Amino acid sequence: xxxxxxxxxxxxxxxxxxxxxxxxxxxxxxxxxxxxxxxxxxxxxxxxxxxxxxxxxxxxxxxxxxxxxxxxxxxxxxxxxxxxxxxxxxxxxxxxxxxxxxxxxxxxxxxxxxxxxxxxxxxxxxxxxxxxxxxxxxxxxxxxxxxxxxxxxxxxxxxxxxxxxxxxxxxxxxxxxxxxxxxxxxxx
Numbered sequence: 001x002x003x004x005x006x007x008x009x010x011x012x013x014x015x016x017x018x019x020x021x022x023x024x025x026x027x028x029x030x031x032x033x034x035x036x037x038x039x040x041x042x043x044x045x046x047x048x049x050x051x052x053x054x055x056x057x058x059x060x061x062x063x064x065x066x067x068x069x070x071x072x073x074x075x076x077x078x079x080x081x082x083x084x085x086x087x088x089x090x091x092x093x094x095x096x097x098x099x100x101x102x103x104x105x106x107x108x109x110x111x112x113x114x115x116x117x118x119x120x121x122x123x124x125x126x127x128x129x130x131x132x133x134x135x136x137x138x139x140x141x142x143x144x145x146x147x148x149x150x151x152x153x154x155x156x157x158x159x160x161x162x163x164x165x166x167x168x169x170x171x172x173x174x175x176x177x178x179x180x181x182x183x184x185x186x187x188x
Contacts, residue, residue, distance in 0.1 A: 004094055006101055009051035009068060011039055016065045017053065024084050027147045038070055038081065048073050049081075050105035054094055069098040073109035078102075078159070080116035083125075095128050100163055103132070107160040114159045117151035119144055129154050133162040 009017070014035045021029045042049040054067035069083035080102055085094045106114045117140060118125050126136075134154040143151035156162055 004054040004056055004066060004089075004097065005063070006052050006054050006097065009039065009042070009053045009070070011036070013053050013065060013068075014039070017068050020065060020068070020084060020086055021082075024087070028144045028149075030082065038072070041072075048109075050102070050109075052098060052101050054085075054098060056089075067094050067098055069102050071102045071105050071109075071114075073106065073111055076110065076112040078106035078109060078111040078114045080114060090124070095125070096131075099128065099132060103156075103159040103163045107163065111159060112157070114156045116154050117143060118154060120150045120152050126152065126154075129156075132156065 014032060017035060018029070018032060038049045039051060041047060042051055049070060049072050051070040052068065053065045055063040056066045057063050066089050067083075067085040070081040072079045072081050080099075083095065083098050083102065085092075085098070103114065114134075116129065116134065118129065120139070134156045136152055137155045138153045140151040140153060142148045
C-alpha cells in the first residue's frame with residue numbers, strides 16, 4: 001500500500017521529475033524546457049495547464065517525488081500531457097490517484113472531453129484509462145521518437161461523470177489492487 005501526498009508541481013520540482021522521466025522514458029523523455037513551458041501556463045487567471053507531483057515520505061521525514069501528471073486545456077477539450085509513476089510504486093493505485101486529479105482539473109477547466117496518447121505497448125496504462133472510461137479512437141503512427149513507437153489515441157467524454165470517489169488531493173492512500181499508469185506522454 002502506498003501513501004502519497006499530492007500537490008501542485010512547481011518549478012523546483014522539475015529536476016527530480018526529470019530524473020524520474022529519464023528513468024521511465026529513456027528514449028522519449030521530456031526536456032527541461034518542455035516542463036518549464038507547461039508550468040509557465042499553470043498559474044494565474046489565464047492558466048491552461050495543471051500539473052501535480054506525488055511525494056512519498058521516508059522514515060527520516062524527507063520526501064521524494066514518486067509520480068507526476070499534467071493536463072492541458074484548450075476550449076472544452078483537455079489533453080493528458082503526461083502521467084508517470086516510479087517503478088517501485090507500480091500496482092499501488094498511484095496512477096489512478098494522479099489520473100483522478102487530472103480529471104478533476106479537466107472538470108474545473110469546464111472541459112467536455114479529455115484526450116490522451118498512450119504507447120501501444122503500454123498495456124498497464126491502457127487498462128487504467130479504460131477503467132476510467134477512456135475509449136480508443138485511433139492511432140498515431142511513429143508518434144514516440146526516436147523509437148518509432150505508435151501511440152494509441154484515447155478519449156473520455158464527460159470527465160466529471162468519470163471521476164470516482166477518491167481521497168482528497170492533499171493525501172491519498174491507494175489500494176494495492178488498482179493498476180497504475182507507467183506513462184502516457186504527449187511530447188508535442
